[in-house]
Amino acid sequence: MALEKITQVAGRGVYVPGEDLDTDRIIPARFMKCITFDGLGEFAFYDARSFAKADGQVHPLDDERFQGASILLSGSNFGCGSSREHAPQALYRFGIRAIVAESFAEIFFGNSITLGMPCVIASSEDIRAIAALIESDPAAVLTLDLTEKKISIADTDFPVTIAAHAHEALVSGKWDAIADLLEGLDAVKSRANVLPYMAA
Amino acid sequence: MSKTLLDKVWEAHTVRTLPNGATQLLIGTHLIHEVTSPQAFGMLRDLGLKVLYPHRTFATVDHIVPTDERVEPFSDDLADAMIKALRQNCAENGITFFDLPTGKQGIVHIVGPEQGITQPGTTIACGDSHTSTHGAFGAIAFGIGTSQVRDVLATQTMALHKPKVRRVEVNGKLAPGVYAKDVILHIIRKLGVNGGLGYAYEFAGSTFDAFTQEERMTVCNMSIEGGARVGYVNPDNTTFEYLKGRPFAPKGADWDAAVARWKATASDADAKYDDVVTYNAADIAPTVTWGINPGQAIFIHEKVPFASEVPEKDRATAEEALAHMHLKSGAPIKGTKVDVAFLGSCTNGRLSDLQEVARHIKGRKVREGVKAIVVPGSQGVASVAESMGLAEIFRNAGFEWRGAGCSMCLGMNPDKLVGDQLCASSSNRNFKGRQGSPTGRTVLMSPLMVAAAAVTGEISDAREVFGVK
Ligand code: SF4
Numbered sequence: 302m303a304l305e306k307i308t309q310v311a312g313r314g315v316y317v318p319g320e321d322l323d324t325d326r327i328i329p330a331r332f333m334k335c336i337t338f339d340g341l342g343e344f345a346f347y348d349a350r351s352f353a354k355a356d357g358q359v360h361p362l363d364d365e366r367f368q369g370a371s372i373l374l375s376g377s378n379f380g381c382g383s384s385r386e387h388a389p390q391a392l393y394r395f396g397i398r399a400i401v402a403e404s405f406a407e408i409f410f411g412n413s414i415t416l417g418m419p420c421v422i423a424s425s426e427d428i429r430a431i432a433a434l435i436e437s438d439p440a441a442v443l444t445l446d447l448t449e450k451k452i453s454i455a456d457t458d459f460p461v462t463i464a465a466h467a468h469e470a471l472v473s474g475k476w477d478a479i480a481d482l483l484e485g486l487d488a489v490k491s492r493a494n495v496l497p498y499m500a501a
Numbered sequence: 502m503s504k505t506l507l508d509k510v511w512e513a514h515t516v517r518t519l520p521n522g523a524t525q526l527l528i529g530t531h532l533i534h535e536v537t538s539p540q541a542f543g544m545l546r547d548l549g550l551k552v553l554y555p556h557r558t559f560a561t562v563d564h565i566v567p568t569d570e571r572v573e574p575f576s577d578d579l580a581d582a583m584i585k586a587l588r589q590n591c592a593e594n595g596i597t598f599f600d601l602p603t604g605k606q607g608i609v610h611i612v613g614p615e616q617g618i619t620q621p622g623t624t625i626a627c628g629d630s631h632t633s634t635h636g637a638f639g640a641i642a643f644g645i646g647t648s649q650v651r652d653v654l655a656t657q658t659m660a661l662h663k664p665k666v667r668r669v670e671v672n673g674k675l676a677p678g679v680y681a682k683d684v685i686l687h688i689i690r691k692l693g694v695n696g697g698l699g700y701a702y703e704f705a706g707s708t709f710d711a712f713t714q715e716e717r718m719t720v721c722n723m724s725i726e727g728g729a730r731v732g733y734v735n736p737d738n739t740t741f742e743y744l745k746g747r748p749f750a751p752k753g754a755d756w757d758a759a760v761a762r763w764k765a766t767a768s769d770a771d772a773k774y775d776d777v778v779t780y781n782a783a784d785i786a787p788t789v790t791w792g793i794n795p796g797q798a799i800f801i802h803e804k805v806p807f808a809s810e811v812p813e814k815d816r817a818t819a820e821e822a823l824a825h826m827h828l829k830s831g832a833p834i835k836g837t838k839v840d841v842a843f844l845g846s847c848t849n850g851r852l853s854d855l856q857e858v859a860r861h862i863k864g865r866k867v868r869e870g871v872k873a874i875v876v877p878g879s880q881g882v883a884s885v886a887e888s889m890g891l892a893e894i895f896r897n898a899g900f901e902w903r904g905a906g907c908s909m910c911l912g913m914n915p916d917k918l919v920g921d922q923l924c925a926s927s928s929n930r931n932f933k934g935r936q937g938s939p940t941g942r943t944v945l946m947s948p949l950m951v952a953a954a955a956v957t958g959e960i961s962d963a964r965e966v967f968g969v970k
Pocket of ligand 1: 563564608609610629631846847848906907910911928929
């Protein structure tokens with residue numbers, strides 16, 4: 302299974318501020334009553350968006366100025382909570398292709414990488430600075446360069462980090478592990494054979 | 502020697518190192534449910550792959566099942582499609598399914614241990630973050646996403662990176678009225694909701710040694726709420742006693758051999774840890790949350806904090822939490838009006854939880870205007886509780902006695918909060934919208950504290966309400 306080598310993601314940005322934005326907020330459980338991931342995109346941050354509307358405000362994801370944005374910026378511990386892959390799936394199907402945050406919850410991070418959606422870490426000052434640049438020019442294109450480990454906007458570069466294994470997986474086109482795992486099936490069987498509880 | 506349980510289990514299950522440096526780790530036991538598995542079976546079909554070891558995958562249905570009217574078809578078409586999809590996927594692939602008519606259905610993290618499927622020294626995965634629960638048996642258990650469910654179905658392995666290990670020691674005796682739930686809420690309060698990132702938590706110390714197997718499960722269950730994907734307790738006689746005689750536990754000579762193996766998987770006395778933290782059981786009081794993540798917790802006699810009192814990086818979340826919860830900073834949390842009392846979930850829906858509450862609630866009445874429901878974690882728990890007369894005690898007290906499932910823990914079935922109702926809940930997550938209403942409010946606490954809230958109609962100190970000394 303040849304996968305695309307993901308070295309660069311370019312697109313407009315959208316900033317959804319907040320710490321510990323959990324998976325129930327990214328995709329409320331009531332929208333997980335489904336047997337495919339199709340159609341999840343419209344429910345991304347559903348409640349936060351409707352709250353904003355009810356308050357006469359506009360959630361960044363509904364803001365005209367940021368329509369079509371593909372790089373999401375947020376705070377720390379992004380995606381904490383549930384293991385539901387519905388969360389990164391919903392963001393991906395909404396049109397997000399990369400996330401920049403101060404830190405990520407572990408399961409969410411792994412789920413996102415498996416979809417080929419890079420999650421990179423930047424400092425809170427840099428995230429705010431990028432957010433300010435997006436705010437002043439929503440049409441500006443952000444370029445996340447995984448080879449150079451930087452994100453650029455309006456001629457300004459900001460350093461980003463990403464766990465080495467995830468970086469390697471993305472740039473080498475091996476972000477979905479299934480092909481590698483299948484190659485090891487013989488070794489899997491010999492390992493299983495020595496574990497008594499694996500016996501049929 | 503000098504190895505932790507995690508080191509040993511990891512070594513025994515390592516298949517090989519993948520080109521990107523990750524370990525291909527054998528997952529001995531795979532648990533699945535209706536929410537996160539249908540897409541994985543779909544992916545298998547798309548790739549033309551088969552389930553490699555069908556006898557090592559076990560299924561149950563928990564998140565979407567109604568807990569009152571359980572005849573099929575369910576009134577909710579989507580829920581009905583989900584149970585049917587699971588039933589069909591299991592039948593087609595030869596997977597054991599603890600379906601509704603089996604009498605063995607229940608929350609996946611209650612069913613695994615109850616059936617004796619969860620065993621020491623094994624690796625377990627499930628498309629659910631509270632899979633850490635199974636660590637209470639000295640298993641290394643991971644919550645995984647749907648693509649990994651596919652990986653495990655097809656290869657019985659996953660690509661993983663070995664976590665660091667933090668030993669979280671709690672020593673001493675808990676005061677009466679203080680429970681395992683208070684211990685884990687306290688640990689998360691201290692270490693933070695992302696303090697466990699990159700770590701497995703090894704829970705140890707004399708408090709854990711004295712804990713029952715079910716108490717250990719309550720603590721391990723919430724490891725993920727502290728950011729640790731894996732949590733475990735070293736297996737000991739308490740563990741073996743619990744497992745003995747359960748349907749999937751080894752029998753006869755196999756049993757003795759298994760116990761010998763299990764003992765050897767415990768961390769060595771001179772094991773090296775990446776970090777160690779220590780707490781005193783005596784310092785822990787009944788704990789309740791005031792906010793929108795499980796780390797925002799205080800003792801029952803404390804006051805709701807001011808946002809300005811919390812560390813700067815947590816301030817914005819604190820403000821958001823106070824606004825969502827409609828709580829007043831500086832006011833006692835005790836006395837806050839409660840609309841709903843929920844007793845259940847994979848954290849606290851086991852027999853011992855129901856027994857402890859029933860013992861105190863006998864002869865008492867749920868306060869008028871409070872909706873109080875008990876949702877046993879499994880059909881197994883329900884039937885034993887019923888035969889012991891616990892259901893009767895709860896009903897007489899004014900609780901609704903329901904069928905087994907996740908229920909109001911996440912509101913994917915008809916059990917949901919309405920509007921901004923405040924729920925005293927024995928579950929594990931107080932995220933905004935978690936209990937089915939976007940504006941609903943959740944206060945996490947131990948089962949007995951939930952009962953106290955049900956009886957008084959407000960957040961109360963169970964020790965005072967029930968005269969626990
Ligand atoms: S009881 Fe709650 S936390 Fe446990 S598996 Fe069900 S929904 Fe998840």
